[in-house]
Amino acid sequence: MSKETASGAKSDEKMEFDLKPGENEQYKPVKAEITCVRCGKKSELTLRACVNVSLHPEEKEKILDGSFFQYTCPDCKETMSVTYPLLYDDMGKALMIYLLPDQTEEALKALNAQQKTWSADMLKAAKVCTMRAVRNLHELSEKIKIADAGLDDRFVELSKAFVFAQFIKQTPGFEAVLVLFEQQNGKNGLTIFGKDGRRLWAEFPEGLYEEVVSMFSDRLPKKESTEYELIDAGWSMKVLADLPQPAGAENG
Numbered sequence: 001m002s003k004e005t006a007s008g009a010k011s012d013e014k015m016e017f018d019l020k021p022g023e024n025e026q027y028k029p030v031k032a033e034i035t036c037v038r039c040g041k042k043s044e045l046t047l048r049a050c051v052n053v054s055l056h057p058e059e060k061e062k063i064l065d066g067s068f069f070q071y072t073c074p075d076c077k078e079t080m081s082v083t084y085p086l087l088y089d090d091m092g093k094a095l096m097i098y099l100l101p102d103q104t105e106e107a108l109k110a111l112n113a114q115q116k117t118w119s120a121d122m123l124k125a126a127k128v129c130t131m132r133a134v135r136n137l138h139e140l141s142e143k144i145k146i147a148d149a150g151l152d153d154r155f156v157e158l159s160k161a162f163v164f165a166q167f168i169k170q171t172p173g174f175e176a177v178l179v180l181f182e183q184q185n186g187k188n189g190l191t192i193f194g195k196d197g198r199r200l201w202a203e204f205p206e207g208l209y210e211e212v213v214s215m216f217s218d219r220l221p222k223k224e225s226t227e228y229e230l231i232d233a234g235w236s237m238k239v240l241a242d243l244p245q246p247a248g249a250e251n252g
């Protein structure tokens with residue numbers, strides 16, 4: 001018996017698929033050599049190619065606080081952050097995020113080209129999943145937080161563009177180096193990091209996100225593509241530049 005739940009547009013529909021990766025999708029760990037930045041000691045390191053937070057929810061916290069990527073030198077005990085291509089897989093949220101820290105655009109092309117070798121199950125999963133590529137740990141955490149907030153990252157990126165433009169107008173002289181979606185006290189907003197070390201918060205105006213959704217949902221239909229995509233500030237600038245007329249322009 002299927003039962004429709006009447007509440008809310010953002011109900012968490014459970015994705016029903018059985019993901020059994022084929023041989024090419026086994027995400028085997030790889031060995032790498034690391035040189036300590038402090039003492040120069042070389043050691044071998046096992047890098048995991050995939051983290052499945054549905055099976056290992058405790059690892060999600062480690063990803064979010066960065067400890068997942070911390071490496072401690074066995075000799076001098078120096079701790080350093082080691083980032084490398086990693087698939088963050090949250091089947092419960094139908095979310096797959098590929099961290100591609102080096103030459104992201106090229107790596108993304110190569111990654112999407114590999115789809116030819118994917119199994120039918122994997123392609124089926126890719127069709128229903130939100131498939132994203134990110135450049136760094138900040139972007140990875142941000143995508144996770146957006147999904148946790150129950151929001152669509154495309155509309156969040158567009159909302160960010162509006163909120164950030166407003167913020168800059170109201171905060172002249174502030175040089176932002178990083179702008180990340182974050183909830184504070186249950187409110188959606190942006191944490192904005194300044195060049196001067198300041199960290200400011202800009203809340204999404206009431207109803208903004210919903211307005212962005214209604215403004216853009218026709219233009220940005222749910223994709224049929226199974227490719228990983230970079231949905232970032234550059235992406236939202238392109239979407240905004242492609243608008244045929246000023247958004248929200250009303251005559252009479």
Ligand SMILES: [Zn+2]
Pocket residue numbers: 036037038039040041073074075076077078
């Ligand atoms: Zn060392």
